Amino acid sequence: MQTPAPFGYERATSVDHAIQLLEQLGPEARLVAGGHSLLPMMKIRLAQPEHLIDINPLAAELGSISIDGDSLVIGAMTRHNDLLASPLVGEHFPILQDAERVIADPVVRNRGTVGGSLCQADPAEDLSAALSALHATATIRGSSGSRSVPVRELHVGPYETVVGDAEILTEIRVPIRNGCGSAYEKVERRVGDWAIASAAAVVWMDGGIITDAGVGLAAVGADHFVSPAAEAALRGQQPTEDVIVAAAAAAAAECNPSTDQRGPAEYKRHLAGELTARALRRAVARAQGGQ
Amino acid sequence: MSHDHHNMVSVSVTVNGESRTEECEARMLLVHFIREKLGLTGTHWGCDTSNCGVCVVSVDGQPVKSCTMLAAMADGAELTTVEGLETADGLHPIQQGFMECHGLQCGFCTPGMMIAAKSLLEQNPNPTEHEIRDGLSGQLCRCTGYHNIIKAVQFAAEKMSASEEGASA
Ligand SMILES: Cc1cc2nc3c(=O)[nH]c(=O)nc-3n(C[C@H](O)[C@H](O)[C@H](O)COP(=O)(O)OP(=O)(O)OC[C@H]3O[C@@H](n4cnc5c(N)ncnc54)[C@H](O)[C@@H]3O)c2cc1C
Ligand code: FES
Ligand code: FES
Numbered sequence: 001m002q003t004p005a006p007f008g009y010e011r012a013t014s015v016d017h018a019i020q021l022l023e024q025l026g027p028e029a030r031l032v033a034g035g036h037s038l039l040p041m042m043k044i045r046l047a048q049p050e051h052l053i054d055i056n057p058l059a060a061e062l063g064s065i066s067i068d069g070d071s072l073v074i075g076a077m078t079r080h081n082d083l084l085a086s087p088l089v090g091e092h093f094p095i096l097q098d099a100e101r102v103i104a105d106p107v108v109r110n111r112g113t114v115g116g117s118l119c120q121a122d123p124a125e126d127l128s129a130a131l132s133a134l135h136a137t138a139t140i141r142g143s144s145g146s147r148s149v150p151v152r153e154l155h156v157g158p159y160e161t162v163v164g165d166a167e168i169l170t171e172i173r174v175p176i177r178n179g180c181g182s183a184y185e186k187v188e189r190r191v192g193d194w195a196i197a198s199a200a201a202v203v204w205m206d207g208g209i210i211t212d213a214g215v216g217l218a219a220v221g222a223d224h225f226v227s228p229a230a231e232a233a234l235r236g237q238q239p240t241e242d243v244i245v246a247a248a249a250a251a252a253a254e255c256n257p258s259t260d261q262r263g264p265a266e267y268k269r270h271l272a273g274e275l276t277a278r279a280l281r282r283a284v285a286r287a288q289g290g291q
Numbered sequence: 292m293s294h295d296h297h298n299m300v301s302v303s304v305t306v307n308g309e310s311r312t313e314e315c316e317a318r319m320l321l322v323h324f325i326r327e328k329l330g331l332t333g334t335h336w337g338c339d340t341s342n343c344g345v346c347v348v349s350v351d352g353q354p355v356k357s358c359t360m361l362a363a364m365a366d367g368a369e370l371t372t373v374e375g376l377e378t379a380d381g382l383h384p385i386q387q388g389f390m391e392c393h394g395l396q397c398g399f400c401t402p403g404m405m406i407a408a409k410s411l412l413e414q415n416p417n418p419t420e421h422e423i424r425d426g427l428s429g430q431l432c433r434c435t436g437y438h439n440i441i442k443a444v445q446f447a448a449e450k451m452s453a454s455e456e457g458a459s460a
Binding site for chain 1: 298300316317318319320323339340341342344347353354355356359360361363364407411425426428429430
């Protein structure tokens, strides 16, 4: 039986308290949210924090989904299943529910959180690709105040983010703009597994033209989970099949998959292109269907 | 690292209706707490990767993989384990379903399967076969091929909605 190495356990009672504990306990302290990435790593001793600061008591403070001005605001402690069930999310960004339906399994989704997913920064993490494609921003808080970072700048490498040792991700803000359509496509080895490859597509359309686009990729070594080349191939174009195929080819060319137990690099590159095309077709259809 | 007092925690839970308080190490996983501290060995433990689902218990009404939660995180929670399914009226319809439809062979996956199935039927009393398969996708069974597990859940769904109708008639 595998059990985490010993650690001190603290329960945060507010965001400020969590930050205070992080400062007081130093860099060997870690926040634990759903625990569904951190605890498995602690069991096999890939992670050995000296202190865990449990932020589950902040589920009410950080767990709501709401509209603020022209943004959808998703609290960091929002559980996967709450995102999946939210009518607000379904109305504005069906891509997030496409993604949630294929993230892990329903039991894992009861515990895993949006904030934990983004901060884990697993290269195959699905919400990072979807939220990057949506041009969302992350709000990060420390003792000196809050700062706002685009989700596409949150990740500096596998399992590494710009969130500091004594900082906490508090919420995600997704800008709501007219004419938006979005979709997510993933291929996995079996139900509930991490992606072999997945693609996130978002288009904003006006008068039959794609005025802006977001293309996200997970598990295929795309820098910051996005494909700027695919986005550039879409902007200012009509969403014809030729344009979609060209954007998908750009995404496939730009990513950098590696061969592992989930498949050879060339297969993943093929998937990156094909899934980008499929997601784009659905995103365009949703945009044209008038939300 | 140093073993200060923070490494030990006191955990109070209501388990199957009974209040219990036990001391344990902060690193103790809920599954081990349930088996070793509460003495309820119906909840199983089957992997180190949070994949198999045999450890699923209900925490405040939601199914959770108890190998991926610290006992400390469950302080104050209401737990239902497989031992809590049976009532004074007899076996829970889900237990009857597994018995009637041969929903188990070795039985190792069964406790987690039944707790997850209970939550599925609470949320969706009349699921399609696809919805049952999807709802139980966090549970692995090495024996049955799932076919009879699906039938067991369908049996329970029918039985539970029939008794609902009986109650409201
Ligand atoms: C069997 C299984 C299958 C899975 N399949 C998928 C999948 O297909 N796709 C997918 O995307 N994910 C998958 N996951 C991961 C799942 O989505 C996790 O819930 C998620 O990665 C982590 O969320 P968490 O809340 O559990 O984070 P935790 O494990 O609690 O934390 C993860 C990391 O983030 C840090 N952290 C957490 N919250 C904050 C915060 N608010 N501010 C700053 N730092 C924070 C922690 O310190 C830790 O370093 C799977 C997990 C399991 C167990
Ligand atoms: S023991 Fe396998 S998922 Fe919990
Ligand atoms: S009955 Fe043996 S694992 Fe399911």
